[in-house]
Amino acid sequence: MRFQEIISCVQACDTLLEVGCDHAKLTELALRKGVCKRAIASDISTLCLEKAKATLCGYNCVEYSVCDGIPANTNADCILICGMGGHTIRDILSRYDGNATLVLSPQSHAELVRGFLNENGYAINLDRCFESAGKFYDVIRAENGERKLSAMQIKYGADYKTHNVALKKRLLRVLENLRGGGEANAERIAEIEEVLAWQK
Numbered sequence: 001m002r003f004q005e006i007i008s009c010v011q012a013c014d015t016l017l018e019v020g021c022d023h024a025k026l027t028e029l030a031l032r033k034g035v036c037k038r039a040i041a042s043d044i045s046t047l048c049l050e051k052a053k054a055t056l057c058g059y060n061c062v063e064y065s066v067c068d069g070i071p072a073n074t075n076a077d078c079i080l081i082c083g084m085g086g087h088t089i090r091d092i093l094s095r096y097d098g099n100a101t102l103v104l105s106p107q108s109h110a111e112l113v114r115g116f117l118n119e120n121g122y123a124i125n126l127d128r129c130f131e132s133a134g135k136f137y138d139v140i141r142a143e144n145g146e147r148k149l150s151a152m153q154i155k156y157g158a159d160y161k162t163h164n165v166a167l168k169k170r171l172l173r174v175l176e177n178l179r180g181g182g183e184a185n186a187e188r189i190a191e192i193e194e195v196l197a198w199q200k
Contacts, residue, residue: 002132003029009126009139010035010078010103017042017076017100019069019092020084024052027080031059040076044068070096078103086112093120102142110138114154123147127158129167136170152191161198168199 007029010016016036018027024041031039041052042065049064056062065071069092070079078101081089086109093102093116102122106113117124123145129138138157149158157167171192178185178192 002137005130005132006082006103006105006139007033007035009141010080011101013077013101014038015040015076017070017074017079019079019081021052022048024055026082027062028055036078037061040065040071040074042067042071074098076100083107086110089113090116099144103139105137105139110140111155113140114149114158117142118149118154124149124158129157129164129170131166131169136166156195160195163199168196171196
């Protein structure tokens, strides 16, 4: 379910690059669905790339790259970075100066990713919270462009005013945990209640 949701956010492209691919199951799903014609599987670990090669052994349209982050001079139209913390994704993007579409699914601190995109010439055109196996995830798609976000959008999602069942469920859970903290949590509670007002 989680991989299906992420790949559904990848628009049809010629070449897809998956950074930190591990087993490359996202790349395999994208190729199987015809989302891309070619793919590049990249990982800092040679061992992980061996796993990727095993997953993708039936495809002769895949290149493999051992590197820390995005390979230099990549020709990818879309770059997929998933399963890493927001700090790590932000660091990887800070070393990239191309114009590929980005599809990002940070495991934590999505606000750091949104903040980086907002300040570095990217326009977020999709930002969705979803639930899979009882956990909540964010998936963000961005392209070179201009869409300035407010502090609330950076914190809670560029599209937090759009109805989203998973976002509502996630924030209700956070709100329940915060309400026992008294005045120390008052500001955060007020912010979440503002977001939830859009989720009715």
